Amino acid sequence: MEMDLLQRFEAYVASEKKIEPKDWMPDAYRKTLIRQISQHAHSEIVGMLPEGNWISRAPSLKRKAILMAKVQDEAGHGLYLYSACETLGVQRDDTIADLHSGKAKYSSIFNYPTLTWADIGAVGWLVDGAAIMNQVPLCKCSYGPYARAMVRVCKEESFHQRQGFQIMMTLAQGTEEQKAMAQDALNRWWWPSIMMFGPPDDNSPNSAQSMAWNIKRFSNDELRQKFIDLTVPQAELIGLTIPDADLKWNEETGHYEHGPIDWDEFNRVIAGHGPCNKERLDARNKAWDDGAWVREAAGAHAEKRAARKAAANTAAA
Amino acid sequence: MNTRFEYLLRLGDDALILGQQLGLWTGHGPVLEEDIALTNIGLDQIGQARAWLSLAGKAENQGRDEDRLAFHRNQEGFRNALLCERPNGHFGDTIVRQFLFDAYAVPLHAALAQSNDAEIAAIALKSAKESAYHLRHSRAWLVRLGDGTEESHEKVQASLDLMLPFAGDLFFSDEVTTAATDEGWGPDPSDLRADWEAILSDTLSEAQLRRPDAVPEQIGGRQGRHTEQLSFLLAEMQVLPRTYPDAKW
16 A cells, blocks of 8 residues: 555656645655755755844945845745745744754855855855755755745845845955955855755765655756856956866866865864854854743733633623 | 935934844844844835935935945934934834834824925835834734733833833924924924824733833934944944945945
């Protein structure tokens, strides 16, 4: 019986049809999605911190408004994704508790600091740029609610990517100090950004099964290559230098070749030893703990209202 | 004195200082929906600030645009009401500050929308839609917190006791506001006080909060006499344009 269901499920997914919340699905598929979607949601929420860091110091009112709108979009993405996760049978508060306890992961990129205004440009251009590469294929993912959430997320992310690039372009055309600021941000964000695609294909434990289930469409290395091919000419256009001495164009393959990636750094940061891991998690925990009385009050008030309404109805009847 | 410039500066600075403070909540709210709401309200305030300050710059006619006014004035040049510069504090403090302001902004924008100056009326009309929504939000939270748990009731009552003495500054009247009514481009804020009182008393009663005993009001923002907080706020907000005066962003 179970075997039948599994075969039918696999054939259904292979035919590019969408799985919906009430459909039967293998436990491992459900678990994989819960892990991936909740990590994605957590990344949106933790990702608000490094960018939110510059809202109060944005250098013009227009830039301030754009940045606030952008970070607010990220909160919105977090909301859709937590909702998509709930369709798989887990509650938002439990999912968030796993983030706060350190049990759940989020994108490691947000454990790096935003040190100057140029970092806001670099994060939009590179980090959102890399996120789009990862997320566009997810619009066709086999799980319906995730795929639909991704359509909207990707539209907004591509807007953010252009805004980020526009900040970098303005800085690169600015004063000597601004140019230096832009180059320094690119130097610091380049390698962590290309690590965002995850470990190389020969060392990516979850990839094969996700590919078979149409959750993942392209391998980590394929997406990384696509990102590099797209981004290098953009850096050249605005006169910035990619911090990779081995980077070169390969006429035959039609792709850029890049130097070795420091996977030790990647593993170190994932293991909790990046520059801001503790700060980020502490900030999330503080916001949650400081807000406990507010959430309790909202709950208590809703109960009081409901009780009053019920009493009024009884009195009227 | 350029009364029109002064009047517009007051409008712009209130919105700017509130927007600056609300932006600090981004990523730190008690629940995700409130991160979005507070940032959104802050974004509206920054939008209003840009419109009023641009118009103020035109009225002054010295070549200062919104950014020049926002980032290159010292604290004594700021004309925001003292209420707006009260620190964020906890969520209840922010909600009370915002509520006291929104209850003033709603009648203010309604009156400004009647201005005989088309540009002022247009900005006010857009702002009126926003302030109506802001008031709905801050009022709903004040009621939830006031009529929530014992802890939330005590906390938000203390916020009200703390903030209320600074609200009087919103209704400050002088030659600037007299010029506005005489020339027909804006209301005298003191004429908005009755509407504000009505919203306040209605909301406090629903929130089961007590109107604090009358204490002397703190006045000074409209004349550039501020509290200790403003200098810190400006130091942070203005750091980049002041550090790199030749840069464009």
